[in-house]
Amino acid sequence: MSLNDIWGALSDPTRRQILTLLRRENLTAGQIADHFDMTKPSISHHLNVLKQAGLVDAEKQGQRIVYSINTTILQDLMGFLAGLTRPGGDSTGA
DSSP states (O other): OOHHHHHHHHTSHHHHHHHHHHHHOOEEHHHHHTTSSSOHHHHHHHHHHHHHTTSEEEEEETTEEEEEEOHHHHHHHHHHHHHHTSGGGOOSOO
């Protein structure tokens, strides 16, 4: 995963809404789909983009897959953004 993958994933409002839902609780794809007026394959596509960017984790539980937010990636992103505001522009955290 790269920073470009993360930015790309976050650029879509549907994916940001999915992250907001997962911030509250872990959900299956079906539970996530219930919050949107779109097809389940579309939701699956959004979930795959979020997974590829490392923003969500997927855990198989029996026959279902439960999605959760990966806060580590978000914390890394926040650290990068905070680094951009430091004098000298050092965003490496070093």
